[in-house]
Amino acid sequence: MTSNVPLCENDQSDGQLPSTTQPAAIHNPPASEKNILGLPNEIVQEIASFLPTDHDVLRFSRTCRDMWAKVFAPESVVWRSLFTRCYDVPSVKASSELRHEYQTRAIVLRAKFNFAEKEDDRQYLCMRVLKTMLEEAITVHLEQDCHSKTLDRLYESLKSMNLLKYPRKEGPSQLFFALQLCLTPLALDSTVTQACHRTDYNLATLYSFAEELGEPYIDHVNLDLEKMLQMRSFWQRHLLTASELTYSETFASLPAYMKPQVRKLDPDDGCKLSTSWLGVYSCLHPLPETQEEFELLNRQTCADLETHVDVIDVMTLKLKVKPNADVFWPQICREIIPLVGPEIRRVYFEGKQNIHGITDEEDNTIFGFTEDIDVTYGEFSGWTRICFTIWQGDTSVNYAAFRTAMADAEWVHSYEALIIPGGRVMLGRWVDTKDQTGRGPFIFWDV
Numbered sequence: 001m002t003s004n005v006p007l008c009e010n011d012q013s014d015g016q017l018p019s020t021t022q023p024a025a026i027h028n029p030p031a032s033e034k035n036i037l038g039l040p041n042e043i044v045q046e047i048a049s050f051l052p053t054d055h056d057v058l059r060f061s062r063t064c065r066d067m068w069a070k071v072f073a074p075e076s077v078v079w080r081s082l083f084t085r086c087y088d089v090p091s092v093k094a095s096s097e098l099r100h101e102y103q104t105r106a107i108v109l110r111a112k113f114n115f116a117e118k119e120d121d122r123q124y125l126c127m128r129v130l131k132t133m134l135e136e137a138i139t140v141h142l143e144q145d146c147h148s149k150t151l152d153r154l155y156e157s158l159k160s161m162n163l164l165k166y167p168r169k170e171g172p173s174q175l176f177f178a179l180q181l182c183l184t185p186l187a188l189d190s191t192v193t194q195a196c197h198r199t200d201y202n203l204a205t206l207y208s209f210a211e212e213l214g215e216p217y218i219d220h221v222n223l224d225l226e227k228m229l230q231m232r233s234f235w236q237r238h239l240l241t242a243s244e245l246t247y248s249e250t251f252a253s254l255p256a257y258m259k260p261q262v263r264k265l266d267p268d269d270g271c272k273l274s275t276s277w278l279g280v281y282s283c284l285h286p287l288p289e290t291q292e293e294f295e296l297l298n299r300q301t302c303a304d305l306e307t308h309v310d311v312i313d314v315m316t317l318k319l320k321v322k323p324n325a326d327v328f329w330p331q332i333c334r335e336i337i338p339l340v341g342p343e344i345r346r347v348y349f350e351g352k353q354n355i356h357g358i359t360d361e362e363d364n365t366i367f368g369f370t371e372d373i374d375v376t377y378g379e380f381s382g383w384t385r386i387c388f389t390i391w392q393g394d395t396s397v398n399y400a401a402f403r404t405a406m407a408d409a410e411w412v413h414s415y416e417a418l419i420i421p422g423g424r425v426m427l428g429r430w431v432d433t434k435d436q437t438g439r440g441p442f443i444f445w446d447v
Contacts, residue, residue: 049081177225178378185260195240201230279444382421
């Protein structure tokens with residue numbers, strides 16, 4: 001890395017990187033000379049930190065080589081000041097680390113990338129920068145009521161890129177899949193990106209065509225990020241595309257605070273199960289019997305405002321973690337969604353489900369569990385498997401008698417999903433427990 005100082009991408013300048021040439025003038029004042037160069041380096045750096053723009057800092061440092069050396073030493077506090085203007089500052093990072101991050105971001109985020117093309121080293125470097133920024137936006141602690149500057153930069157950067165518009169491409173890395181999934185809240189934000197295309201996912205895959213139940217849909221050991229990204233792409237298409245006449249009108253009508261978000265108010269809550277969720281699911285009746293029939297389908301979901309329903313209902317989940325394991329996963333549920341991983345990593349919960357905005361409808365019953373996935377996928381950690389059952393049954397029924405109670409219930413649905421790092425979105429598959437031909441994708445986000 002050269003010793004130049006790239007500007008923050010939002011600095012008020014001509015948009016060009018400053019020259020890499022150091023000042024030519026050499027100034028060697030006698031020890032008795034009293035000027036700014038006679039001050040300790042820490043004081044000079046502190047003065048530079050109060051200058052209003054990055055360009056001002058650059059001009060100040062270029063008065064002579066001695067000044068340059070004082071201001072831009074690797075451990076200079078100026079780097080923390082420059083970084084703080086544009087980003088949230090992780091407290092554990094030294095000034096030398098912030099210097100590298102600041103310079104790399106300033107260069108990379110000004111470059112032009114075409115993510116519709118086959119992945120190359122330049123795209124990979126850009127995705128590494130975006131990954132670091134996303135993790136920073138999710139995890140850095142901020143003062144109460146403060147917004148995330150890093151998240152603001154991430155918004156602006158993605159608006160100028162086509163990364164989220166092209167979730168399917170030639171030669172993608174695991175980082176591409178993981179980053180796309182972790183950016184799901186922004187992929188569902190019409191102010192950041194556009195809807196993707198129907199060709200960005202395989203409909204038969206989303207509806208688990210010809211798949212046997214009883215195996216984990218979310219596998220700890222071999223998590224299929226590409227399949228999960230196809231599911232995200234389906235929702236990106238249908239939640240944002242008005243011409244599909246499916247979910248977009250309902251999704252657009254939700255207030256901004258009830259739509260998917262990137263960051264939790266308390267970063268420590270990212271690893272905890274949120275208690276309140278909104279979401280939608282998709283079904284397809286009749287379900288095609290061959291792969292070819294899926295390919296010939298014009299409609300992709302029963303949520304068709306022209307031919308099937310008048311309005312799309314948004315589901316709500318209200319969950320409460322159980323301090324002990326008295327809410328278990330009955331054998332009849334395991335026949336569809338098995339337990340995976342050690343019991344010690346499993347957290348059980350129960351709750352209620354109803355329709356958002358309807359207060360006079362009786363709540364349905366939820367019980368389920370989460371499992372931490374200890375494997376790092378696509379350079380991201382913090383993935384979680386969540387499984388739950390929703391049934392129209394009497395909440396006073398003992399869960400030990402669930403098989404009998406299920407027979408009397410009008411419907412019982414089982415859900416299995418991946419909660420992406422940050423804990424704010426889950427993507428997965430639901431199955432009709434009583435008629436297992438009924439199945440399809442779903443998405444929930446916490447509110």
